[in-house]
Amino acid sequence: MNQPDTRQIVRVAVPSPLPRLFDYTVAGEQPATTLPGRRVCVNFGRRPCVGVIVDVVEQSELDSDKLKNVEALLDAAPLLDVELLALLQWAQRYYHANPGEVLLGALPPHLRDGAELVDSSIAGWQLTTLGNGLTAASLKRAAKQQAAVAALSAGPLTHSALLELAGASAIKALRDKQLIGAVSLAPTPTDDDQPLLAEPALTLNSDQQRALDAVALNRYSCSLLHGVTGSGKTEVYLQLIERVLAGGQQVLLLIPEISLTAQTEQRFRSRFNVDIVTLNSSVAAVEKCRRWQRAASGAARIVLGTRSAVFAPLPELGLIVVDEEHDSSFKQHEGFRYHARDVAAVRAHRLAIPLLLGSATPALESLHNANSGRYRYLALPERAGAALPPQWQWVDLRGAALNAGIASDTEQAIEQALRAGQQVLVFLNRRGFAPALLCHSCGWNAQCPHCDSRLTVHLRQRALVCHHCDLRRPLARRCDSCGSDSLTTVGEGTQQTEEWLAQRFPEVPVMRIDRDSTRRQGAFEKLYAQVDASDAALLIGTQMLAKGHHFPKVTLAVIVDADSGLFAADFRAHERFAQLMLQVAGRSGRGALAGRVVVQSHQPDHPLLEAIAGGDYCAIGNGLLSQRQLGDMPPYRHLAVVRAEAARADQAEALLAELRRSCEPYRSAQLELLGPLPASQEKRADRYRYILQISAVERSALHPLLAHCAALAAQLPVARHCRWTIDVDPLEL
Numbered sequence: 001m002n003q004p005d006t007r008q009i010v011r012v013a014v015p016s017p018l019p020r021l022f023d024y025t026v027a028g029e030q031p032a033t034t035l036p037g038r039r040v041c042v043n044f045g046r047r048p049c050v051g052v053i054v055d056v057v058e059q060s061e062l063d064s065d066k067l068k069n070v071e072a073l074l075d076a077a078p079l080l081d082v083e084l085l086a087l088l089q090w091a092q093r094y095y096h097a098n099p100g101e102v103l104l105g106a107l108p109p110h111l112r113d114g115a116e117l118v119d120s121s122i123a124g125w126q127l128t129t130l131g132n133g134l135t136a137a138s139l140k141r142a143a144k145q146q147a148a149v150a151a152l153s154a155g156p157l158t159h160s161a162l163l164e165l166a167g168a169s170a171i172k173a174l175r176d177k178q179l180i181g182a183v184s185l186a187p188t189p190t191d192d193d194q195p196l197l198a199e200p201a202l203t204l205n206s207d208q209q210r211a212l213d214a215v216a217l218n219r220y221s222c223s224l225l226h227g228v229t230g231s232g233k234t235e236v237y238l239q240l241i242e243r244v245l246a247g248g249q250q251v252l253l254l255i256p257e258i259s260l261t262a263q264t265e266q267r268f269r270s271r272f273n274v275d276i277v278t279l280n281s282s283v284a285a286v287e288k289c290r291r292w293q294r295a296a297s298g299a300a301r302i303v304l305g306t307r308s309a310v311f312a313p314l315p316e317l318g319l320i321v322v323d324e325e326h327d328s329s330f331k332q333h334e335g336f337r338y339h340a341r342d343v344a345a346v347r348a349h350r351l352a353i354p355l356l357l358g359s360a361t362p363a364l365e366s367l368h369n370a371n372s373g374r375y376r377y378l379a380l381p382e383r384a385g386a387a388l389p390p391q392w393q394w395v396d397l398r399g400a401a402l403n404a405g406i407a408s409d410t411e412q413a414i415e416q417a418l419r420a421g422q423q424v425l426v427f428l429n430r431r432g433f434a435p436a437l438l439c440h441s442c443g444w445n446a447q448c449p450h451c452d453s454r455l456t457v458h459l460r461q462r463a464l465v466c467h468h469c470d471l472r473r474p475l476a477r478r479c480d481s482c483g484s485d486s487l488t489t490v491g492e493g494t495q496q497t498e499e500w501l502a503q504r505f506p507e508v509p510v511m512r513i514d515r516d517s518t519r520r521q522g523a524f525e526k527l528y529a530q531v532d533a534s535d536a537a538l539l540i541g542t543q544m545l546a547k548g549h550h551f552p553k554v555t556l557a558v559i560v561d562a563d564s565g566l567f568a569a570d571f572r573a574h575e576r577f578a579q580l581m582l583q584v585a586g587r588s589g590r591g592a593l594a595g596r597v598v599v600q601s602h603q604p605d606h607p608l609l610e611a612i613a614g615g616d617y618c619a620i621g622n623g624l625l626s627q628r629q630l631g632d633m634p635p636y637r638h639l640a641v642v643r644a645e646a647a648r649a650d651q652a653e654a655l656l657a658e659l660r661r662s663c664e665p666y667r668s669a670q671l672e673l674l675g676p677l678p679a680s681q682e683k684r685a686d687r688y689r690y691i692l693q694i695s696a697v698e699r700s701a702l703h704p705l706l707a708h709c710a711a712l713a714a715q716l717p718v719a720r721h722c723r724w725t726i727d728v729d730p731l732e733l
Ligand code: ADP
Pocket: 202, 203, 204, 205, 208, 227, 228, 229, 230, 231, 232, 233, 234, 235, 236, 384, 385
C-alpha cells in the first residue's frame, strides 16, 4: 500500500474529433524526458488506438484512480524529436487545429497505424557453420553453388549480389542444405572520401553571386529570391545547399507539385553525391516510411518534398528552401489548415537557420515582408541564358467569331508558330471552365442537385460531372424540363478546345497536361519526354502548367480566357491572375527563341492587363498591395475565418451568429467582425456553407478570440448540427 507510485502521467494525442489531449499513465521508471514523441497504444472510448505522447505532467484534471494506463509503449525511443514536437505543437495552437490530427499526421501512415519501424537494413546471406566447414571438393558438381560458397567465405554478401553471382536456384539449394543463412546488412554508409559534387557547379553571374553571398548560414534570416523563370534561381539553391552540406547539415527543399519532384530530384542527383529522399503522397506506405526514417536518422542529407514535408524529421537541419513560394498548394485546404511556407519560417527561426523563398511572382505577403525589411529582397532581374522577355499581344474578343473559344487572330498566331516547327502552349483557366448542357428549346441547363453549380459535360466519358461533389451522370439525350432532344453544349472546355485544335492542325501532336493526365506516378515524366522529343506540337493545359515545368521548345503561349481571372470575386483573384499570366508567359521562349504571349479578353484595356504586359511584377504587386491596404485586407490585417456548414442554411448561420454575438464586445477599430455570410459557393454536396470573418491589426488580439470561438462552439447546442473549422490566414473566403 505504501509503495511509491511509479506511474507517470502523460498527455497523449489520439485520433479523436475532440480538440484536446488525453491523460494516461505509464508504469515503470522511464526517464520523463524520453517519453514525449513516443507512440503508445491506448484504449480510447473502449477501442485500442495509436497515440503520441506529447508531454509528461505532474497533475491531471482527472483523479489519479480514474486515469487509465497506456496499453503499450510502442517505441523504445522518441519518433518525434524535441524540436519537431515543439514545432507541431506551435502549429497546432496557431492554426487552432486538432492535436490528434496534427501530431499523428506528422507520422508516415505506416507508423500512424502502429506498425513497427521499417527495417532499413538490406537482406543478405552468410555461410552457416556447416557451410564454413565444407571442403573444396564437396560441391564440385554444382559450379554455381561452389562459386557462391567461395565468394561467401570472404564475408557476407547482399542478396542481390549473390543472386547475380549464382542465381536463385543455387541460393535455394544452399539454403535447403543449410549451408547458408540469411543475415541483415547495414546499408553502406556514404563514403566520406567521395567528393560532395558529382558535377562542377556553374559559374554564377553577379546577381546570382550576390544572392548566394547574402545568405549567412547558422543564423536565422529569410530571403526572398525574386527572379523571372529561367533567371537561375535553382542554381543559387544548388550552390547554397552545397555550402550547407559541406558544413555537415541537412537541407529541406519544398516544392508545390508532385509532378515537379522527378525533374527537381534529377537535377539534384546529378549535382550531389549524397543521399536524397523525396517525400510525397504518391509513394507506397512502406517505402515512404523508410524514407522518413532515413531523414530522421540523418542518413538522408537532402529531403525534397511537397507541403507536408515541412514536418519531416531532420535532426541536423541547416537550411530550408521553398521554391515557387507563392503557390497556393502550400496551404492545406481542409482539416489542419497550415501554410507550409509560413511554418517553414517559424521552423527556421526556432532553429536559427536561413530560409530561402524563391519565385518569379512572389506572394503579396512576401513582397510586403520584403518591402518592410522583414525579409531580405534578392533579385535576379535577367534570364540566365540569352533568352529575351516575351512579347504580349491582346486579342479583343468583343464581337469576335470564336471556334471552340479561339479567335481567328489567335488561330493565325498558332498556325504561324507551328509552321515554323515550334511548340505552342494553350492555357485554359481551369478544369471547371467546361461546357454546360443547355436545352435550346426551353433554356434549361443541367445543374448539380447537391451544389450551387452547373454540371459540366465530359464528352469522352459521355458523362455529366459535378466538379464540387463528383456526382457523375450519363449524358442526357432529352431535356429534364421539357423533354426536347435539342440539347447543346455551351462554353469551351479543355476537351472541346483540344478537339477543335486537333482537327484544325491534324499534322501536329496535341498533348494535354492537366491533373487528370498526370495523376499517375511517372505519367508526367512520360508526357514530358514526348513533348521534348517532338518538334511542332500543341500543349493544352490548366494550372498544372504554370508551376515551373520546363518546356524549352515553346515559343507561343495562348491565354484563352483572361476574363475569368479579371472578374473573380475573391480578394486574392487579381494577385493569382497576375501570377498565373506571368508564369504562363514564362513558359514561352526559354530556349534560344524569343517568346510571344497571346491573351484573349473582352477587356483588353483593363489596367491589370496593361500592368502585366509591362512585365514589372514588383510594380503590379505594389499596386495590388495598396488596394489591399485601402480595403483593410491581408497583409495589412491579420485575417481568420470561422467556417460552418450544415444540412440547413439556418443552422450554419445560427452557429456563426452566436459566435459573432459573443465576440461583439471585443470589436474595435483594431478588430473587425464580418458575417455570418454565405461562402462564395453557398451550397456544396448538399451542405450549406457560411463564414464569419475576423480581422485584426495585431495577431495578439486575434488568436485569443479564435480560441474563445473554438471553446464556445464546442459547447453550443446548434454546433451539433454543424461542421465547423477555424481557418487562420485563409487563402480564399
Ligand atoms: P530558374 O530556377 O530561375 O527557373 P534555373 O536555375 O533553372 O532557373 O536556370 C535556367 C537555365 O539557366 C538552366 O538551364 C541553368 O542551367 C542555366 N543557368 C543558370 N545559372 C547559370 C549560370 N550562372 N551560367 C550559365 N547557365 C546558367
